[in-house]
Amino acid sequence: MNINLTLIGQSIAFAIFVWFCVKYVWPPITAAMEARQKKIADGLSAADRASLDLELAQEKAAQQMQQAKEEAAVLIDQANKRAAQIVEASKDDARKEGEKLIEQARAEIQQERVQARDALRTEVALLAIAGAEKILETSVDAKAHSEMLDKLAAQL
Amino acid sequence: MADTPVEYIKHHLQNLTYGKLDAGYERFDGSVMSESGWTFARTAQEAADMGFMAIHVDTLGWSIAMGVLFLGLFRFVAKRVTTGVPGGLQNLVEVTVEFIENLVKDGFHARNPLIAPLALTIFVWILLMNVLKLIPVDYIPTIAHAMGLEYFKIVPTTDPNATFGMSIGVFLLIIFYSLKIKGVTGFAKELGMQPFNHWALIPVNLVLEILVLIVKPISLALRLFGNMYAGEVVFILIALLPLWAQWTLNVPWAIFHILVIPLQAFIFTMLTIVYLAAAHEDH
Numbered sequence: 001m002n003i004n005l006t007l008i009g010q011s012i013a014f015a016i017f018v019w020f021c022v023k024y025v026w027p028p029i030t031a032a033m034e035a036r037q038k039k040i041a042d043g044l045s046a047a048d049r050a051s052l053d054l055e056l057a058q059e060k061a062a063q064q065m066q067q068a069k070e071e072a073a074v075l076i077d078q079a080n081k082r083a084a085q086i087v088e089a090s091k092d093d094a095r096k097e098g099e100k101l102i103e104q105a106r107a108e109i110q111q112e113r114v115q116a117r118d119a120l121r122t123e124v125a126l127l128a129i130a131g132a133e134k135i136l137e138t139s140v141d142a143k144a145h146s147e148m149l150d151k152l153a154a155q156l
Numbered sequence: 157m158a159d160t161p162v163e164y165i166k167h168h169l170q171n172l173t174y175g176k177l178d179a180g181y182e183r184f185d186g187s188v189m190s191e192s193g194w195t196f197a198r199t200a201q202e203a204a205d206m207g208f209m210a211i212h213v214d215t216l217g218w219s220i221a222m223g224v225l226f227l228g229l230f231r232f233v234a235k236r237v238t239t240g241v242p243g244g245l246q247n248l249v250e251v252t253v254e255f256i257e258n259l260v261k262d263g264f265h266a267r268n269p270l271i272a273p274l275a276l277t278i279f280v281w282i283l284l285m286n287v288l289k290l291i292p293v294d295y296i297p298t299i300a301h302a303m304g305l306e307y308f309k310i311v312p313t314t315d316p317n318a319t320f321g322m323s324i325g326v327f328l329l330i331i332f333y334s335l336k337i338k339g340v341t342g343f344a345k346e347l348g349m350q351p352f353n354h355w356a357l358i359p360v361n362l363v364l365e366i367l368v369l370i371v372k373p374i375s376l377a378l379r380l381f382g383n384m385y386a387g388e389v390v391f392i393l394i395a396l397l398p399l400w401a402q403w404t405l406n407v408p409w410a411i412f413h414i415l416v417i418p419l420q421a422f423i424f425t426m427l428t429i430v431y432l433a434a435a436h437e438d439h
Contacts, residue, residue, distance in 0.1 A: 002204055003317060004175065006212040010219060010312075010321025017223045018270075018277045018325075025230040026273035029253050032237040039239060 125149050161396050166200060168293060168392045169385075170307040171315055172300070173203035175210025198306055212315055214300075219312035222284040226277070252280060256425070263429040266337070266436035274329070274432075275425050278322065282421040285312045286384060289417065290410055293391050313384040313420075319377040326428050327373035333435040342438065372431050376424060383420050387413055 129149065174196050181189045184199045196213075197203035203210065233249040242250060256279060260272045289311045300308035312318040334343045347365040348358045387409075394405045 002171075002173070002206075002210070003320070004173075004206070004208045004210040004212070006171075006210075006215050006315065006317035007321050007324070009211055009216045010318045011325050013216070013220050013223060014277075014281075014322050014325045017227060017281060018274050020227050021230070021277040022270055022273040025227060025234050026253070026276065028234040028237050029230070029249060030257065030272075032239050033250055033253065035239040036242075 121154075125152060128152060164396060165389070165392050167307065168297065169309065169314075169389070170200050170203065171212035171309050172214040172305055172307045173197040173206060173210050174213050175203070175206030177202070177206060181205065196306070203307075212309075212317060214308050214310060215312045215315040215318050218288060218310050219281075219285055219318055222288070222312070223277075223281050226280045226284055230280075252276070259426065260429055263426070264433040264436070266433070268333075268432075268436065270329075271429065271432055275429055278326075278428055279421050279425040282313060282322075282380065282424055283418055285318070286417040286421060288312075289314075289384065289388060289391070289413060293388070293395050311384060311388060313380055314388045316377065316381045319381040320373070322424075323373035323377035326376060326431065330369070330372065330431050330435045333432060337436050338438055372427075376427055376431075380420050380424050383416060387416060 174194060176192060176194050177183075177189050179189050179192045183189065184202060197206060197210070229245075230249055233246050237246060253276060256276045257272055260275055264271050291310065296310045297308045309315065334346070338346060347369070348361050350361055350365060352361055390409060391406070394402055394409060397405065
């Protein structure tokens with residue numbers, strides 16, 4: 001309980017300990033702690049950035065997907081239209097071809113009819129002359145009556 | 157050792173003193189010092205008669221040992237410190253450092269790189285010195301006695317020399333920073349013009365403020381010393397009880413001291429920060 005030199009010794013020891021702590025203990029430990037804090041903060045912000053990037057990428061991907069879908073729809077639409085056009089055109093062609101054929105057939109039929117009628121007419125004229133000769137018992141001068149015969153043939 | 161309870165208590169409260177005895181001093185065994193010289197005190201009377209020219213070897217030895225333990229441990233960690241995932245020891249050290257850092261951040265707003273390490277030193281050193289108290293009161297003195305040392309008190313903070321040694325260090329820092337931050341005139345003004353801001357009351361102010369200033373280290377030292385000393389006395393008293401009764405009191409008292417030990421270290425640290433913060437405040 002006596003106050004003595006211990007007091008001074010203790011003060012000196014205290015001063016030395018504080019000096020040592022200030023110089024060799026405190027700075028490296030706090031520096032490391034600060035460095036770690038910074039590291040953690042950096043890591044957190046990096047994670048934030050990464051999640052933001054991910055979000056952006058997803059958005060972009062969705063956009064591209066949408067665009068592709070739209071393009072595909074346009075293409076399909078065009079193809080459908082084109083197909084319809086082709087079908088329509090071929091239908092048209094077929095109809096025209098058919099009409100042409102029908103026309104040709106009609107023309108041929110007409111021609112044949114005309115020919116047949118002509119042939120018939122000639123024959124009928126001959127038959128009429130022959131009949132008339134039988135009735136008259138004389139030959140008919142074809143030359144003399146050709147005008148009348150032609151009239152007759154034309155009436156048939 | 158000691159026979160009666162009073163002697164036992166006195167014995168346990170006596171430091172191992174190495175001091176100077178004058179020529180002609182009559183030793184405990186009747187021999188007379190032929191010339192003045194340094195020696196270990198064999199009785200409390202001899203220790204008292206040595207006066208100021210003596211040192212408490214146990215106090216200094218244990219406090220320096222604890223200081224070296226503290227700095228060695230922290231330096232060991234500081235050298236191996238990693239910014240990655242810290243190990244157990246580094247964690248412990250970092251928790252302590254962070255605790256002190258927060259205390260200083262909350263209580264001390266000026267910029268001074270000395271304050272935080274100072275607070276750390278005070279806190280851990282006092283904590284370690286106080287922890288020695290949990291060693292049963294007879295262990296170390298018995299070993300010391302076997303080695304031929306008459307007295308041995310291992311808890312440095314139960315010696316006012318130790319606590320005053322630290323508080324005087326803090327006091328010098330208070331004076332130093334008061335003068336450095338406020339200047340001689342600023343500091344004088346603070347002492348003379350507060351709390352009554354009138355020239356006629358300067359003497360009253362001076363008396364009050366100087367008293368306030370001087371009370372700071374005394375209260376710091378006496379609070380720590382008083383708590384530790386009283387606790388130690390109670391431990392010694394408990395040790396006087398019959399063996400079967402000791403643990404019923406010793407265990408609760410020791411558990412209570414698990415609270416008191418860090419609390420006293422914390423109070424000393426906190427008040428040091430507060431006093432130094434006040435010294436840095438420029439009005």
